[in-house]
Amino acid sequence: MGGVRELLREKDHVFLDFDGPVCDVFARLPxxxxxxxxxxxxxxxxxxxxxxxxxxxxxxxxxxxxxxxxxxxxxxxxxxxxAQVSPSPGVADVLRDWRAQGFTVTIVSNNSVDAVRAFLGLHDLAELVRGISARTTSDPARLKPEPALLDAAVKALGTSPGQCVMVGDSAADILAARAAGVASIALAKTPAKRRALAALAPDALVTDLADLRFAG
Ligand SMILES: [Mg+2]
CATH class of the missing domain: 1.10.150 (DNA polymerase; domain 1)
Incomplete structure (x- = not known):
């Protein structure tokens, strides 16, 4: 696992998982x-x-x-x-930082596209996000750990997988990235998560989303 900012700098597009990095979806409605x-x-x-x-x-x-x-x-x-939860601490700062660095951000989520869009709109995050590639069907084969949502994001940006990096806090994020040919950064906030995600050999691993900021 190499330097995380060096890895990011090689890319143009960030794919960001929603549940965890952006908000804790089921924090209030378990x-x-x-x-x-x-x-x-x-x-x-x-x-x-x-x-x-x-x-x-x-x-x-x-x-x-x-x-x-x-x-x-x-x-x-x-x-x-x-509708009952707030953005994860610091996520807006990270999104602003990425935008200032010239990255595009696409939310890549197994959650419903409507829920993701509503949340981003409610918390003034929509303008910091280029696109949403999230659940629109009941077919699990279209969800992570399968690569379909990442493939769709790559296509929507008119880019190639090699220019993209997936940031997520689940095994499914790392596996989906690998299947799509996209680099991966594991977000592991607890020792147990660190062990579990490191075992999947992501390209990098951080313990806090703020570790992915360039400024400040
Ligand atoms: Mg997640």
Whole structure:
């Protein structure tokens, strides 16, 4: 893992994960509660996970109708959830710094595109972001750790994967970046996350988004 600013300087476009780096989506409306409510739409007894996205993946394995029902409700919960939380500390400063350095920023998120757009608008962050590549379908194959959202972001910018870098706090971010041919920077705020993400050999690892600022 090399110097993180050197890695960034080689790129033109930053792909930024939403849940974690930009805000803690399920801080007020807990993910476990959302997962429980989604499970009622399918077969609650067969899903042990408290992750709403695991419920969506299970629903998709049952068929497109189940997936669409769960995805629609998940989008609704995500909208409720992001309306109750604030931006992660310092994220606006980092976005402003990147803009001053000439990078474009695209939010690349498994969360619904409507929830991401609403949050950015509500907190005056929209003008700091070039684009949003986020969930628009109930198909899990279109979500990270698959590369589709990153592929779409690359295409929308008319660039190549080599000019882009993905910043995210989950294994799915690192794996999706690798699959898309995009460099990755892991954001790992806890020792457990550091161990888990370092094991995936991202191109760089930071413990705070502010470590990715150039000024100040
Ligand atoms: Mg995340």
């Amino acid at each position: 993910a476990r509660e959302v997962a429980d409510r989604l499970k009622r739409l399918v077969e609650p007894e067969v899903i042990a996970s408290a992750d709403p996205f695991d419920v969506l993946r299970f629903a998709a394995s049952c068929g497109p109708n189940a997936a669409n029902v769960v995805e629609r409700q998940l989008s609704r919960f995500e909208g409720e959830a992001v």
